[in-house]
Amino acid sequence: PHVAVETDVAIIGAGPTGLFAVFECGMLRMKCVVIDTLEAIGGQCAALYPEKPIYDIPAHPAISGGALIERLQEQAAPFSPIHLLGRRVEALTPQEGGFALRTSKGEVVRARAVIIAAGAGAFGPNRPPLNDLAAYEASGAVRYMVARREELRGKRVVIAGGGDSAVDWALSLKDIAARVTVVHRRPKFRAAPESVAQMEAAAARGEIDLAIPYQLHGLRGAGGELSEVVLATLKGEERAVPADHLLAFFGLSMELGPIAEWGLGLERSHITVNPATLETSTPGIHAIGDIATYPGKLKLILQGFSEAAMAAHAIHPRIFPGEALHFEYSTSKGVPAE
C-alpha cells in the first residue's frame, strides 16, 4: 500500500491532549502527524461543547471549548504538525523500526512511536436502523452532515431529528430545496427556542412540512437512488414522503472501534498504561487523555496535558537513541519561530 507519510510520532486523536502532545513532542524535536476521524480538530471540546465555558484549565478562569482548541492549535503551530483529518485509524501494527498505521482512506502512516489520544473512541454519527442504509449512504442520498448546502438545491429533503442541527438545516434549506420535511417523534424540539419558533412559523406558511409524531421506518428506491422515505407512528400508521435525500441528525456517538483489536492491555474500554511513562502493554505505543487509565487517573483535560509531557519525554530515547535528554524549561529554550 501507498505510504502517505513518515514521522517520528503518530498521534491518534486531535482532541485537547493530542494537540498538546504535538507541542510537547515538538519541544523535544520530534515531528508529529495527527489523525482524527472528525473533519475538524478539537475532539470533544469542539464537537460536543464549543461554546460552553470550561473553568478548570489552569490560568484560564473561564475559556470555551472552542477557544481552548484555537489556543492549543496556535501553541502547536510552530512545530508544523501534519493533520490527517476525516479518517479513522483502522490498524496499528509493529514493523521494523516502528509502527504502521492504516487509515480508513487506505493510507499508511509510518511512525517510530505512537501516542493514542483517542478519548472515548472515534466519533461517528448515530445511524438510524433502516433497510439498505449502506447503499444509500454510499450514494450520498442519506447523509449525517451537509458539507455543501448548494448540493441540496432543488432537492426533496427529509430531515430527521429534534435538535439544533435538524432545526437549523430545515430553516437553511427551505429557501433552496424543492421540499423540506422535518420528522420528529414528539412535538417538543430540543433546540434554540427562537429557531424552533421560526421553523413552526415557516411550517404555518407552508414552507416546511412537519411530520410529527413520526419516526423513520424505511427507505424506498433503487441502486442507491432514494425515491421515498417511509415514516411510521408508534401505533404503526405509515406514510411515505417523496425524497431525494435523508439528513439524519441523531447526534454523535463514540466507539472504541478498532483500538480494541490492537492487542493492547485494556480495562473496561480504557487502555491500561504505566503512569510514569504512559506506555501501554506494547513498548513504543503510549496512551494519554481520556482513553488512558491507571490508579488515580482523573478524566480531566489538565491531567491529559501533563500526560502528554510525560509521554513525550518517555518517547525521546526511542527517536534519539543514545542522546542524553537534558531537562530544560521552555523559558530557557524558547519555541522556534513559525
Ligand code: FAD
Ligand atoms: P477527546 O477530546 O475525546 O478526543 C479524542 C479524539 O480522538 C476524537 O476527536 C476522536 O474522533 C478521535 N479518535 C478516536 N479514535 C480514533 C481512531 N481510531 N482514529 C482516528 N481518530 C480517533 N474536562 C475538563 O477538564 N473540564 C471540564 O470542565 C470539562 N467539561 C466537559 C463538558 C462536556 C459537555 C463534556 C462532554 C466533556 C467535558 N470535559 C471536561 C471532558 C473533556 O472534554 C475530556 O476530558 C477531553 O476532551 C479529553 O480529551 P482527549 O484529547 O483525551 O480526547
